[in-house]
Amino acid sequence: MTESTSRDGEPLAQIKGWCPGALRPMAASDGLVVRIRPPAGRLSMAQAQGIAVLAQRHASPWLELTNRANLQLRGVGAARHAPLLDGLRALGLVDEDAASEARRNVQVQPLWTEGDVTHGLALHLGEWLADRDAPVLPAKFGFAVDTGAAPCLREAHADIRLERHADGVLVYADGADSGVVVAPQAAPRHALDLARWFLGAGGAPEGRGRMAALLGRCALPAEWRQTPVPAHAVLAPGPGPQAPGPIVSLAFGLVRASTLAALGACGALRLTPWRSLLVEGAGRLPESAELITDPLDARLRVAACTGAPGCEQAWAPTRDLALALAPAVGSGHLLHVSGCSKGCAHPTAATTIVATRRGFDFIRFGTAAGAPDHHGLDLPALEQLLQQETAHAARV
Ligand code: SF4
Known part of the structure; x- marks a missing residue:
């Protein structure tokens, strides 16, 4: 499609x-x-x-x-x-087969240690999803196994989340403020049951849709709202x-x-x-x-998609530009350089530069599809703008 x-x-x-x-x-x-x-x-x-x-x-x-x-x-x-x-x-x-592969969309918190439930739970969930009887979910629909000491995947895209709880594993829908606590071995089955509810409630018309969007127009049944989702989470x-x-x-x-x-x-x-x-x-x-290996490395402040020539939709190369601009990006900020308005590398809002047929557009804070604040810029103009933005942010 x-x-x-x-x-x-x-x-x-x-x-x-x-x-x-x-x-x-x-x-x-x-x-x-x-x-x-x-x-x-x-x-x-x-x-x-x-x-x-x-x-x-x-x-x-x-x-x-x-x-x-x-x-x-x-x-x-x-x-x-x-x-x-x-x-x-x-x-x-x-x-x-390709359908099993497509369903096995599981992200795993990487800090697990031997003996915690994370690795085994993620393996079992993957096996359940690969089974031919598993529900047919939208391509982007995903699961986050975030059962470390504190959740660190809350910012990662997922539709069903599994987190550690004193009494087992908390399974909840992305966008919900409560879920259900089950034993670790039962968590994959409950996660798939929640996925089936998503489909049954009309979450994927024409095969596309996300859990949080569904919850914006449809109430989650009480059986999935038994235990509050803790506010505490840690940074990636x-x-x-x-x-x-x-x-x-x-x-x-x-x-x-x-x-x-x-x-x-x-x-x-x-x-x-x-x-x-x-x-x-x-x-x-x-x-x-x-x-x-250094968390202060300027390369960590930029995101860029494949761009030209690897992507046929790109209007210009992206990654060399992002590296050239990285030193002008303030610490704690992110610059997203996108080869077109699709914004594959960073789908959420940031300082964004988008290649167009007439140069680069600059979006002060938004996604690649957002309305530009400046049009048709070249590298010197982009550097100047970024330095102004950094100086402004430092003053605020
Ligand atoms: S954002 Fe556009 S140019 Fe970049 S990889 Fe995606 S489709 Fe290609």
Whole structure:
């Protein structure tokens, strides 16, 4: 399914309404995009190193971490897809069919430790979702297994959330202020029951829709409103040491195959929704300029989509511009550079620059589809504007 978003005077950005997988890749200007959804958000050392070898053989040597904690290969020629799939299958990373793969949309809080329920719960939920009897959900519909000491995935996109509770696991609908507490082993079944309620209540007309939008027009039944959702949550962890191992960030989520292999030689990898990797138990990390270990690194202040030439909808390259502008972005702020009004890299509001056929538009605070405050800018003008914005923010 495709549809369009509008922007003044511009051809419309296409929204495809589905997400690529390994079995159902998406065509892009630079070849097929093949997305791997690691079970429970974790790659063993052998899987990480095996993917690196496959990327070097069949795809671009640059892989991408997505904001749904998946890993994707780009630039796969049509004739390379089958041998790539064979290789992924041998690593245990391919589902039975494309529908099962599409449903297995689970993000996992990465700070779990041995013995907490998180890893097992995420695996079981993935297995339930992959089952042929699981409900057929919209492509973007997702689950967050956030059962660490305190939730850290509240900002991550998800429709059904599972969080730790003193009496078990709290399962609740995104956008609701209460849910139901169940035993950990019962949580996957309850999560799927809640997904079935979403479908039955008309949450996905024409196969699309999100839980929070449904709750805006339809009351949640009392059985799903028994236990309040605690207000307390923690911020997403940035790069640096954590109990299970260090987290490393990557600019725009890009990781070279050789770097992935080197990281995979240090420990199993947990993928995060923040385009970073937790390297289990690693005492030392590989030397690489790609790896961001300092939370104050300016590259963490910019987000940018694939842009030109990789995306056929892009009006200009995005990532070099974002890197050039990063030093002008104030600490604690985020600059989003988008190749078109679709805004794939950062769907929520931020300081945003959008490529158009007539230069770059600047949106002081909004999404890529928002109304611009300035039109048709070049790099010097953008730098100047950003410096003014930073100075203004510092004065407020
Ligand atoms: S936002 Fe970027 S990646 Fe997404 S469609 Fe537009 S140009 Fe392509």
